[in-house]
Amino acid sequence: xxxxxxxxxxxxxxxxxxxxxxxxxxxxxxxxxxxxxxxxxxxxxxxxxxxxxxxxxxxxxxxxxxxxxxxxxxxxxxxxxxxxxxxxxxxxxxxxxxxxxxxxxxxxxxxxxxxxxxxxxxxxxxxxxxxxxxxxxxxxxxxxxxxxxxxxxxxxxxxxxxxxxxxxxxxxxxxxxxxxxxxxxxxxxxxxxxxxxxxxxxxxxxxxxxxxxxxxxxxxxxxxxxxxxxxxxxxxxxxxxxxxxxxxxxxxxxxxxxxxxxxxxxxxxxxxxxxxxxxxxxxxxxxxxxxxxxxxxxxxxxxxxxxxxxxxxxxxxxxxxxxxxxxxxxxxxxxxxxxxxxxx
Amino acid sequence: xxxxxxxxxxxxxxxxxxxxxxxxxxxxxxxxxxxxxxxxxxxxxxxxxxxxxxxxxxxxxxxxxxxxxxxxxxxxxxxxxxxxxxxxxxxxxxxxxxxxxxxxxxxxxxxxxxxxxxxxxxxxxxxxxxxxxxxxxxxxxxxxxxxxxxxxxxxxxxxxxxxxxxxxxxxxxxxxxxxxxxxxxxxxxxxxxxxxxxxxxxxxxxxxxxxxxxxxxxxxxxxxxxxxxxxxxxxxxxxxxxxxxxxxxxxxxxxxxxxxxxxxxxxxxxxxxxxxxxxxxxxxxxxxxxxxxxxxxxxxxxxxxxxxxxxxxxxxxxxxxxxxxxxxxxxxxxxxxxxxxxxx
Numbered sequence: 001x002x003x004x005x006x007x008x009x010x011x012x013x014x015x016x017x018x019x020x021x022x023x024x025x026x027x028x029x030x031x032x033x034x035x036x037x038x039x040x041x042x043x044x045x046x047x048x049x050x051x052x053x054x055x056x057x058x059x060x061x062x063x064x065x066x067x068x069x070x071x072x073x074x075x076x077x078x079x080x081x082x083x084x085x086x087x088x089x090x091x092x093x094x095x096x097x098x099x100x101x102x103x104x105x106x107x108x109x110x111x112x113x114x115x116x117x118x119x120x121x122x123x124x125x126x127x128x129x130x131x132x133x134x135x136x137x138x139x140x141x142x143x144x145x146x147x148x149x150x151x152x153x154x155x156x157x158x159x160x161x162x163x164x165x166x167x168x169x170x171x172x173x174x175x176x177x178x179x180x181x182x183x184x185x186x187x188x189x190x191x192x193x194x195x196x197x198x199x200x201x202x203x204x205x206x207x208x209x210x211x212x213x214x215x216x217x218x219x220x221x222x223x224x225x226x227x228x229x230x231x232x233x234x235x236x237x238x239x240x241x242x243x244x245x246x247x248x249x250x251x252x253x254x255x256x257x258x259x260x261x262x263x264x265x266x267x268x269x270x271x272x273x274x275x276x277x278x279x280x281x282x283x284x285x286x287x288x289x290x291x292x293x294x295x296x297x298x299x300x301x302x303x304x305x306x307x308x309x310x311x312x313x314x315x316x317x318x319x320x321x322x323x324x325x326x327x328x329x330x331x332x333x334x335x336x337x338x339x340x341x342x343x344x
Numbered sequence: 345x346x347x348x349x350x351x352x353x354x355x356x357x358x359x360x361x362x363x364x365x366x367x368x369x370x371x372x373x374x375x376x377x378x379x380x381x382x383x384x385x386x387x388x389x390x391x392x393x394x395x396x397x398x399x400x401x402x403x404x405x406x407x408x409x410x411x412x413x414x415x416x417x418x419x420x421x422x423x424x425x426x427x428x429x430x431x432x433x434x435x436x437x438x439x440x441x442x443x444x445x446x447x448x449x450x451x452x453x454x455x456x457x458x459x460x461x462x463x464x465x466x467x468x469x470x471x472x473x474x475x476x477x478x479x480x481x482x483x484x485x486x487x488x489x490x491x492x493x494x495x496x497x498x499x500x501x502x503x504x505x506x507x508x509x510x511x512x513x514x515x516x517x518x519x520x521x522x523x524x525x526x527x528x529x530x531x532x533x534x535x536x537x538x539x540x541x542x543x544x545x546x547x548x549x550x551x552x553x554x555x556x557x558x559x560x561x562x563x564x565x566x567x568x569x570x571x572x573x574x575x576x577x578x579x580x581x582x583x584x585x586x587x588x589x590x591x592x593x594x595x596x597x598x599x600x601x602x603x604x605x606x607x608x609x610x611x612x613x614x615x616x617x618x619x620x621x622x623x624x625x626x627x628x629x630x631x632x633x634x635x636x637x638x639x640x641x642x643x644x645x646x647x648x649x650x651x652x653x654x655x656x657x658x659x660x661x662x663x664x665x666x667x668x669x670x671x672x673x674x675x676x677x678x679x680x681x682x683x684x685x686x687x688x
Contacts, residue, residue, distance in 0.1 A: 263607030
């Protein structure tokens with residue numbers, strides 16, 4: 001049973017917000033999505049819908065064309081769908097379970113892009129769920145599969161397992177000391193990658209990083225999980241060590257930054273997304289280090305202060321200035337019960 | 345009856361924290377202070393003490409040599425004495441009344457430097473008090489006086505009336521828009537000057553400025569007061585107008601800055617004097633504009649967060665890092681009851 005990571009607070013101990021398994025699959029004998037016209041694309045969506053029917057979870061089918069801009073972007077901000085799925089909305093759809101822990105994108109880059117999200121560091125559970133649904137579908141639909149290569153995908157980088165495993169981590173210390181760029185280089189060399197909260201890979205996104213495998217071909221699913229597990233443990237250790245030395249050398253400055261962040265988010269009247277993510281990172285840092293009470297769900301706040309989620313909450317389209325004011329209001333309310341545990 | 349400006353809150357309406365009259369006087373037939381040896385200097389102090397005795401207020405005589413560094417600097421931070429008085433502490437003394445509204449420095453640049461402080465914009469009262477004490481002393485001691493020139497002083501810039509009238513103003517809008525440099529030029533041309541909170545004339549000192557006359561010779565005391573009055577009124581008008589247009593153009597940003605300042609000072613763990621003054625200025629701005637409750641005395645906080653005042657409060661010598669932490673504690677406590685009146 002997967003747990004929705006956005007509503008969960010069990011990431012404070014090991015800096016890991018969420019775990020995700022993504023499988024890329026295509027249907028045998030049908031053109032890849034970018035070669036399909038709208039009618040054929042819809043036929044694929046119908047096939048997938050039949051493939052899912054009768055599964056132990058039921059899925060809500062969402063046609064992105066039928067939803068407005070804000071609703072689509074709320075799904076994007078929750079990582080349930082991709083930008084490409086919105087871009088090709090006449091051909092695409094998604095199927096999402098009630099808990100929003102499983103999302104199957106239809107006619108994104110591949111016919112099926114299945115995502116399994118779990119809160120905290122629970123990749124194994126997500127993988128088991130992925131295999132279960134994958135087997136279920138495979139009994140009903142024929143996948144494009146080669147004995148030699150494995151699953152066939154539009155882009156060669158997904159061939160083989162078609163699997164990407166990723167964890168979302170909060171790494172403020174590695175980020176502040178710019179050691180994350182070294183990590184990036186090292187990971188690239190061993191077939192892994194690290195990106196930002198929404199894929200841009202920069203530290204402006206609240207020091208939140210997604211670590212995932214790049215290589216899908218010539219390795220087993222088990223290898224992918226084991227490799228990622230080793231890397232994640234190493235990153236957690238590194239982050240811990242850098243935090244220790246940061247607190248030794250700059251303890252006053254960091255405590256100050258953390259406490260001021262509480263003051264700023266608790267009182268601001270207008271705030272950009274970039275600033276908000278910076279201060280939220282300091283607050284998360286404070287919770288992780290036991291300086292602040294952990295009675296709030298930072299993941300929910302992280303996603304809630306994104307543009308579409310804000311507008312969806314008040315059911316109103318807003319320009320950027322209005323959003324900054326609404327974001328400040330949302331953050332003031334979200335932060336108000338946080339407590340500074342040790343002020344001295 | 346003068347009111348201690350540091351303990352008073354009646355500056356919020358007209359941006360004027362305090363009014364001050366300063367008289368420079370010397371005793372006839374005695375060398376100016378820099379030409380006196382220690383014994384003769386002490387003889388001057390004794391004369392001044394006799395000159396003050398029997399006045400309707402009693403004065404506490406303070407020998408700066410007998411006090412420690414911190415106590416002397418507390419007086420400096422309260423504007424009751426000058427740096428020079430501390431520098432020449434073997435020769436100097438000061439006489440301060442109980443309310444700390446009158447301070448007579450002995451053997452600063454002149455034998456007597458008499459200061460009369462009043463809260464808010466009340467120069468006339470300070471002037472009347474100055475004249476009363478001046479007359480009282482003149483009946484007992486012979487001042488160095490020339491029928492042609494007026495009072496004789498060590499520095500020619502104080503000749504004549506020996507009087508400097510000044511008001512301390514909070515001018516954030518003129519400061520933010522850098523119009524204060526124009527004001528500085530204009531005032532200089534008409535024999536007035538504008539300086540910072542502790543004389544440096546820069547905007548780092550919390551946007552607090554002292555406006556005073558430069559010319560003491562060839563004008564009457566009444567002229568000095570009238571000129572200053574006209575200038576102060578003009579500055580208040582200018583500041584008001586710039587504030588109005590700032591709120592029109594950048595209302596969101598200013599409200600945000602003001603509210604964040606409450607958050608930062610209410611939560612910081614360490615803070616420099618420069619930063620503190622910046623945020624205190626925003627909070628004062630917020631009170632003056634009715635955005636924050638005025639239930640706190642900003643002048644007291646302004647002086648209380650200065651280095652010596654902080655150390656005096658806890659009766660402990662501290663290095664700069666320790667002071668920044670103590671300042672944060674002082675500010676958190678001072679600010680905690682302030683209320684944001686209109687958040688939306």
